[in-house]
Amino acid sequence: MSLSETGQEKHRRIAAGRCVNAALFALLALCLASSAAFAQNPSGCSGSADLEHAVAAHPSASAWNALGAWFGSRNQLTCAIGSFESALRLAPDSWESHYDLALALLNQGNAARAVQQLRRASQLRPASLQIHAALGVALSRTGQNDAAIPEFRIVLRSDPSSLAALDGIAKALTAQKKYAEAIAALRSAPHDESHHDEPLQLDLAAAYSGEGDTASAIRILSALLAGNPSNLQAQVNLGLVFASASRYGEAEDALRKADALSPDNPAVLTPLAMVLSRLDQKDQAIDVLRKVCVIEPSSPEAHLNLGIALADEVQLSNALAEFTQAVRLAPGSAAAHYNLGRLLLDMQRNSEAKPELEASVHLDPALSGSWYLLGLIAMHSSNDSEAIADFQKVAALDPHNPEAHYMLGREMLNKDDRAGAIAEWRKTIAIQPNYGEALYNLARLLAKSDPQESKLLESRFQNMQQQQHITDRAHLLGNFALASAGAHDWPQAISQMKQALAICGACSDLPQLHKDLGLIYCHSGDFEHGREELLAAQKLSPSDEDIRKSLQILAKQ
Incomplete structure (x- = not known):
């Protein structure tokens, strides 16, 4: 999560x-x-x-x-x-x-x-x-x-x-993110030895943490706590600094101390839930977020956070209820509409997802994630012109987004705009050199018009396969499917994974392919087929702990 x-x-x-x-x-x-x-x-x-x-x-x-x-x-x-x-x-x-x-x-x-x-x-x-x-x-x-x-x-x-x-x-x-300027402004300020200086010390620690100087941030916060052990904000911030440095055990300890200082405080419980999730204590994290919703039943953020945690654990119907409640409590929240729309799209309820995503970009036109998902909806409705317009908005708002450029190239090719597709796929591999589908498709597209560049791209693609230990076409299609799933393109991911299984036959990747297809089905809301694939994977790989946990989660649906 x-x-x-x-x-x-x-x-x-x-x-x-x-x-x-x-x-x-x-x-x-x-x-x-x-x-x-x-x-x-x-x-x-x-x-x-x-x-x-x-x-x-x-x-x-x-x-x-x-x-x-x-x-x-x-x-x-x-x-x-x-x-x-x-x-x-x-x-x-x-x-x-x-x-x-x-x-x-x-x-x-x-x-x-x-x-x-x-x-x-x-x-x-x-x-x-x-x-x-x-x-x-x-x-x-x-x-x-x-x-x-x-x-x-x-x-x-x-x-x-x-x-x-x-x-x-x-x-x-x-x-x-102008951390150096923030540090300079604070360090040049007149120093106050009294407790009134504490907010500025908290700010200084935050700036150091943002700049990646975890040691300085911890030193400042530890000094504040040595002088005032009951400083709740310093204790919470110490936990957040540890978490930002991936020191999750220490983060949990700091936030548990904060919880002792201020029991049932959402400002403590929410980051504690995040840390518990990182420690793979996901059920505990969800329990903590449920507690926050009980403490603050009218908080849209509380329901939003719980919905995110539930969705990440594939408890989609429960997540849907939380996101719906967040939208009801905060109809003017772009984040609430976005998360509800994203989940509905993941559940392949595109006709319901579209108005939520449209509401989110009406409230926040710079929300690139919503434009991307609207592009996917248009793409799966065979509305290439609308999809191109949506993906172009994403590329303008987030020019370093490889998925946006790749999808834009796909849609341009559907409209017979080969030059446009080539340009977008070149941008894709410039941002992410090992973007397999872009390398593969660009090499094929350039085979006639620029055979020399095509061969260079094929060579890069083969090197990537060797580095990732991709041994056959089934493995390759499986990787493409995972990339499509990561881009929320569930129909494409399922289609590619099924092709991989058909080609695989009884190959060594068979258990992993069944497992991956099962997880893709689950994340797209198709629990019945997800369970079938995971059970098939478990028969082939009975000791796989991830499969066991996934089936346990499905049993709760």
Whole structure:
């Protein structure tokens, strides 16, 4: 099982960052302590008697702001937002009300609307450092790190020791993978020996870890924990650093300690589940993620993560239920629609998968994984023009994706565009030199037009076969089938594996071919044929532990 965010699966997100940043707490406290935000009490909201009397007797903007601050300090964010909105109806040019409303929205998770309010506040009070800092945070939350960084720099020019700005710029640079810049910004900051320096030390450890300097990250986090053993975020981050370095045993130990500090905390349990999966304790990982869903039944991320874990264990119907719930809870989540669409496609329910994938790219047009799967659906519907358009979008968004270029070449050849196919397959092998099908097909396609290059490609293909110990055509087709399965092209994978079995006869690869075909059937939702193939493989190879485990999983379906 893989709960990490990689390649086309980048939107299979892990919600590990639930702990609210200390700098943002400080920013919110500053806002709520200083402000003035409304004209009618939001339905179901009841504040302190004095404040309620004040807004009833003298419904001024300052009275509504005070009531909003009261709600905000008690984390009643919906009521706080309503109060600040009432203040703005009475005083639309109040920078304080725009600012307070923005921070309430930010803490509620509505960063896009917070950006709008903070931009207006900045227009009304351009010299305010706290507005620039908050705007930087909001922009970062919406993924606009390029725009966020200048906001933090404005603050740091006037206040080089600003915790909120240093924390914000470090996180923004790290999100852009500009680890060296993040490290430089943090190391040049004025050092604070008090506990207020802890968020920046956490940021510094994250930047070192991103740069691959695991030792420095561990040293910083260990020092934080030596000074404050109850520092939950440092303990969680230590586990994540160990996990990123594939030191999963140490990662589990660190996260178990975090769990002892804060039992039943989703911010601890979610990465713990990922680590347990890496340790091949997949049933335990699923149990932990189920627990997170019980703790946070309204969290779309929790259901999404559980669905991913279940799908990776071929528990497709259960995964489908979790992804469906994630979409219900977060209809505006591109990741939720993508995962639901991907699973439906894997189950070969393409007519249901297509609208989900279309919804995901409507919400996030840069989601290359969805465009790729839409291309597969179009390809299997014999809609070559649509498939070409979809694969071209993938190639533009993710130019180093070999599968996109290979599939694009296939579809171009179907449209008799030999030159286009040749160009795309050349790109494929430039990205992935041992992409067997691209080498094989390109060599055949060039046999007449460029026999010299064709022979060179054939030689490369033969060398690849020798390196991978491919001894016959059955083995070759089996490898092609696995590549097709990896590209989610299940019909092609099944067809190629069946051809491999037909050619194999009683060859030495027969047990592996039956096993691989069984697993491909299972991942495509055809458990009946999957079980048949796995049982055939088990008869030929009774000691194969993977086959035994796969049959156990099928017994749970």
